[in-house]
Amino acid sequence: MKLYFKYIAMLFKSQMQYKASFVMTALGQFLVSFTVFLGVYFMYSRFHSVDGFDFSEILICFSVVLMAFSITECFFRGFDVFPRLIRGGDLDRILVRPCGVVFQVLTSNMEFSRIGRLLQAVLMLFVAIPQSGIVWTWDKVLTLILMLIGGVAVFSALFILYAGISFFTIEGLEFMNIFTDGSREFGKYPLSIYGEGVLKFFTYIIPIALFQYYPLLYLIGRSDRIVLSLLPLLGFVFLIPCYAFFRFGLLKYQSTGS
Numbered sequence: 405m406k407l408y409f410k411y412i413a414m415l416f417k418s419q420m421q422y423k424a425s426f427v428m429t430a431l432g433q434f435l436v437s438f439t440v441f442l443g444v445y446f447m448y449s450r451f452h453s454v455d456g457f458d459f460s461e462i463l464i465c466f467s468v469v470l471m472a473f474s475i476t477e478c479f480f481r482g483f484d485v486f487p488r489l490i491r492g493g494d495l496d497r498i499l500v501r502p503c504g505v506v507f508q509v510l511t512s513n514m515e516f517s518r519i520g521r522l523l524q525a526v527l528m529l530f531v532a533i534p535q536s537g538i539v540w541t542w543d544k545v546l547t548l549i550l551m552l553i554g555g556v557a558v559f560s561a562l563f564i565l566y567a568g569i570s571f572f573t574i575e576g577l578e579f580m581n582i583f584t585d586g587s588r589e590f591g592k593y594p595l596s597i598y599g600e601g602v603l604k605f606f607t608y609i610i611p612i613a614l615f616q617y618y619p620l621l622y623l624i625g626r627s628d629r630i631v632l633s634l635l636p637l638l639g640f641v642f643l644i645p646c647y648a649f650f651r652f653g654l655l656k657y658q659s660t661g662s
Contacts, residue, residue, distance in 0.1 A: 407507075415511070416514075416516055419516055419517070426516070426517055430523075433519075433521040433524075434520035435520075437524040437525070440592065441524065441528060444462060444466065445459075448462070455594065455596060459535070460532045460536040460537075461532075461536060461620070462592065462594075463532035464532045464548075464623065464624070465594055465616060466525075467532065468525075468551045468615070468620075469587070469591035469616055470521060470522075470524065470592075471525035471526065471529070471552055472552055472615070473559055473588040474518045474519075474525060475518075475522065475556050476556050476559035478514055478519075478522075480510065480564075481513040483510075483564050484513075484563050484584075486570050487570040487573075489512065490657075496659050536624065538623065538624060543633060547632075551636050552615075553636060555616070555636070557640045558610075558615060559584065562583050562610070563584065564647055564650050565580075566584070568646070568649040571654065571656060571657050572656070583612075591616055594616070595613045595617045614635040614639060615636035615639055619632050
């Protein structure tokens with residue numbers, strides 16, 4: 405763990421060598437997310453609720469998803485760009501080094517400029533909390549924390565799954581963006597508004613609803629079942645088959661000859 409933090413410090417220092425570029429990239433990330441927020445704001449200025457959810461409840465949902473995705477994209481970026489390691493032959497060098505493959509992939513690429521998007525999510529959460537009317541008891545605070553942690557786990561698992569697929573396709577498959585970037589976009593609304601079929605898919609296949617929708621119901625008082633607040637922890641269960649598939653792909657890997 406100490407070595408991991410040293411890598412983080414090194415990568416951060418290297419990216420800060422070009423401070424103007426870092427600031428402009430972070431600002432760009434902030435503005436892109438801000439335009440999405442404006443879209444939600446203007447819609448709610450016309451329609452005061454969507455499927456019974458008011459503006460503050462939507463902001464809590466949106467901010468949790470955006471925050472979890474931003475953290476994952478920052479620290480798990482190595483898996484998101486994993487096809488580059490294969491095509492460029494960098495994975496061959498990783499395999500002959502004494503450190504573990506996962507550690508080296510994690511530290512191969514970190515995007516600290518995602519702090520702009522993370523800041524947007526934090527600001528939205530600060531706006532939503534006083535308007536939500538939620539009585540912040542310890543269980544509600546814990547629910548919010550678990551939603552964030554579970555979101556990071558699910559998005560990390562999706563990045564690892566994407567990397568595992570890359571062993572067999574070499575090139576990255578764009579359809580995976582439906583579940584990563586796509587989840588960030590339509591995750592700004594509770595998944596129930598898209599219909600029962602979509603909600604079931606994102607409950608039992610890609611478990612985004614386990615940290616985005618169900619614990620939100622408990623958080624805002626639509627359900628008194630405290631077990632809903634613990635569902636985000638199942639995101640770590642989703643990590644197991646995704647990581648197993650990645651290890652399977654690693655066993656089948658043959659050098660691309662780059």
